[in-house]
Every structure is written in C-alpha cells, then in structure tokens.
Amino acid sequence: MNDIAIIGGGAAGLTAAVLLKRAGKDVTLFERGERLGRKLSATGNGQGNVTNVHMGAEHYHTDDEGLLARALARFGERETVAFLTSLGGVFVPDARGRVYPAGRQASAVTDLFRRELERLKVDVRLNAQVTALARTKGGFLLTTAQGKEQFSAVILAAGGCAAPNFGTDGSAFALAKSVGHTVLPCSPVLVQLKTDPQEVRGLKGIRVDALLTVRRKGKEICKFRGDVLFTESGISGDAVFRASSYALSGDEVEIDLLPDVPEEQLQAALQKGEGADCLLCVVNNGLGRFLWKKCNGEKRRLLSLLKAFPLTVKGTLGFAYAQATRGGVPLKEVTESLESRLVPNLFFAGEMLNVDGDCGGYNLQWAFTSAHLVSEAISCR
Numbered sequence: 001m002n003d004i005a006i007i008g009g010g011a012a013g014l015t016a017a018v019l020l021k022r023a024g025k026d027v028t029l030f031e032r033g034e035r036l037g038r039k040l041s042a043t044g045n046g047q048g049n050v051t052n053v054h055m056g057a058e059h060y061h062t063d064d065e066g067l068l069a070r071a072l073a074r075f076g077e078r079e080t081v082a083f084l085t086s087l088g089g090v091f092v093p094d095a096r097g098r099v100y101p102a103g104r105q106a107s108a109v110t111d112l113f114r115r116e117l118e119r120l121k122v123d124v125r126l127n128a129q130v131t132a133l134a135r136t137k138g139g140f141l142l143t144t145a146q147g148k149e150q151f152s153a154v155i156l157a158a159g160g161c162a163a164p165n166f167g168t169d170g171s172a173f174a175l176a177k178s179v180g181h182t183v184l185p186c187s188p189v190l191v192q193l194k195t196d197p198q199e200v201r202g203l204k205g206i207r208v209d210a211l212l213t214v215r216r217k218g219k220e221i222c223k224f225r226g227d228v229l230f231t232e233s234g235i236s237g238d239a240v241f242r243a244s245s246y247a248l249s250g251d252e253v254e255i256d257l258l259p260d261v262p263e264e265q266l267q268a269a270l271q272k273g274e275g276a277d278c279l280l281c282v283v284n285n286g287l288g289r290f291l292w293k294k295c296n297g298e299k300r301r302l303l304s305l306l307k308a309f310p311l312t313v314k315g316t317l318g319f320a321y322a323q324a325t326r327g328g329v330p331l332k333e334v335t336e337s338l339e340s341r342l343v344p345n346l347f348f349a350g351e352m353l354n355v356d357g358d359c360g361g362y363n364l365q366w367a368f369t370s371a372h373l374v375s376e377a378i379s380c381r
Contacts, residue, residue: 008158012350015371032129037110048106064331160325188322203230337377
C-alpha cells in the first residue's frame with residue numbers, strides 16, 4: 001500500500017507535497033489538469049500576491065473563527081514567507097502589506113514549487129482526476145482513469161468552485177460527500193458586482209481611487225477604500241472584490257469618487273466652469289461628461305454624485321470570474337489538524353474547507369497554513 005495521496009496540484013497540494021516529502025514521507029500528487037499550479041500562476045493579477053503582513057482571523061469568513069485563529073497563530077505570514085524563501089526567491093511587502101515575489105511574477109512562484117518537487121522526486125500524476133474515493137480496511141481506494149490504487153492517508157486539496165477554467169469546478173466536493181461529509185452551499189467571492197447596465201453605460205474602462213460603501217436597508221454593511229473599475233455590466237476593482245464578500249443582491253452601493261477632497265473644496269471648483277467643463281481636472285473627462293448629464297445641470301446634485309455615486313447590486317459575475325469560494329466542508333467537521341472527525345486519516349486543505357479570506361493574499365495564506373497543519377500532523381505519526 002502507498003503512503004499518502006494528495007488530491008489537487010494547487011497551492012495547498014503543492015505545499016503539502018513538499019513538506020511531507022521533506023519529512024521523508026512517500027507522497028503521490030494527483031492533478032486533474034495537464035499542469036501544476038495553474039491558479040497559483042494567476043494570483044495577484046499575475047504578480048503573485050502570496051500573503052499579507054496584516055494577518056489575522058478578522059480577514060476571513062468561516063464557521064469556526066477560533067480554529068482559524070489558532071491555525072494562523074501556528075503558521076502565519078512570517079512562516080509562509082520563510083517557507084517560500086526556502087524554495088528560493090525573495091519575497092517583499094508593498095505599502096499596503098501585500099507580499100509579492102521580488103520579480104512580481106506569479107508563474108515564477110509555481111516554478112519554484114515545480115523545481116522543488118523535481119529535486120525531491122515527488123511522484124506527480126498529471127491528467128489524473130480522482131473520480132472516486134472509498135474507505136477500505138487499511139485506508140483508502142482511489143479511482144482514476146488510469147486505474148485504482150490504495151493509500152493509507154488522503155489529503156483533499158482540490159480547490160473550490162472559483163475559476164473553473166483552472167480546473168477548480170467544485171467536482172471534488174463529491175469525494176467529501178461520498179465518505180459522509182457535509183458541504184455547505186458554495187457562492188463566489190472576490191468577484192465583480194453586477195448592476196443595472198444602464199447605471200454605468202458609457203463608463204466602461206474608467207478606473208477611480210474611491211471609497212465604496214455597501215448598505216442594506218439603510219444600514220452600513222461594509223466600507224472599503226481602493227480601486228473601482230467600471231465595466232459594461234457593473235463594477236470591478238480591488239475595493240469591489242473586498243466588498244463582494246459582504247454584498248448581496250438588492251444592496252445599495254455608494255461610491256465616494258473623491259474621498260480625499262472635502263465637499264467645500266469641490267463646491268468651489270465646480271463654480272469655476274460651466275457645463276461639463278466644471279469637472280476638468282476634478283474627475284476623468286469621460287466620467288465628468290457622464291455625471292454632468294446624469295445631474296441634468298444641477299451642480300448641487302453633481303456634488304452629491306461625486307461624494308455618493310449610487311448603484312444597486314444585481315448579483316455577481318459568478319464563479320467563472322471569482323477568485324475564491326465561500327462554503328465547502330465546514331471546520332466543525334475537522335480537528336485542529338484539519339483531519340476529518342468522521343474518517344480517520346482523511347485530511348482537508350485549502351479552498352475545499354469553509355474558509356475564504358479578503359482580497360490581498362489571505363486566501364493563499366490559508367492554502368499554505370492548512371497545508372502546513374495537515375503535513376505536520378501526518379509527519380508526526
């Protein structure tokens with residue numbers, strides 16, 4: 001019988017494979033696609049935002065905040081940077097605390113993992129989707145198109161439902177269900193928000209540094225400062241991705257298009273010109289023409305739009321455009337080491353668990369943290 005099967009060749013699976021092989025364990029890594037780390041290679045808009053120096057459980061959503069906080073305390077941002085540095089390369093934070101490889105290339109992070117797997121001679125199976133997982137007297141029986149194999153322990157790290165073009169389509173949740181686990185309903189997060197297309201018609205491609213507030217029945221739900229990018233179907237950008245973890249269809253969004261400029265200064269500037277020209281050097285010219293038309297020439301209304309541009313959330317663009325998944329196997333069904341409470345020697349890591357983080361490297365941090373906890377538990381046996 002083989003020792004450990006890792007199902008999924010993303011950040012969590014790659015990390016577990018390296019750590020376990022370094023610990024002297026016999027590891028087989030199954031990846032359904034033709035390449036390892038496809039989603040990892042796209043993280044941080046292709047620049048590789050691997051973690052964040054402002055680490056804490058308050059940046060996550062889960063069903064067991066206590067377990068999550070203890071996990072991050074055991075393996076947080078510093079430990080992640082140290083581990084990635086051990087693979088080679090240099091990792092540095094930006095002004096907002098987001099940690100990137102010095103070369104700002106996410107695919108190079110994946111290449112570090114591939115190089116280390118080759119050095120350690122890890123058994124990697126590409127184009128090998130695990131279609132069935134069954135308990136046996138001594139462990140587990142895995143089924144792929146290539147046949148059936150026995151393993152003493154299994155790590156499920158096959159990702160959630162976000163970005164199915166990278167192979168994470170949620171199909172691996174069926175493996176968890178087949179051995180008795182619950183899978184909480186999944187929804188896309190860190191994703192573009194849809195609005196009525198008429199509300200943003202003509203603004204496609206315009207990007208602003210703004211303060212975005214989400215309200216539900218008049219109550220403030222969240223507020224984020226960052227990029228807001230207008231699209232043909234709604235809004236995108238850093239502030240929107242973070243807000244998407246909280247916003248629901250029907251919520252109202254207010255965008256302060258000039259958060260650093262007080263109303264008094266704006267009011268004085270608007271008096272200097274006529275028509276849309278009163279917004280020259282105040283906002284993007286295309287945005288200025290749009291706002292002038294929308295306010296019907298009323299400068300008081302124009303001022304209001306500049307400080308609280310309103311939109312109504314009509315949903316999201318879905319998993320195809322999402323960076324992460326909310327839902328999955330609840331933490332309540334695993335131990336502190338992320339071992340199944342139902343099935344001994346079955347472990348979970350990464351996005352298959354009901355943990356999703358804010359935009360800014362938090363979801364990759366969870367991949368590294370969970371992989372460490374699982375690998376440490378297996379290595380100690």
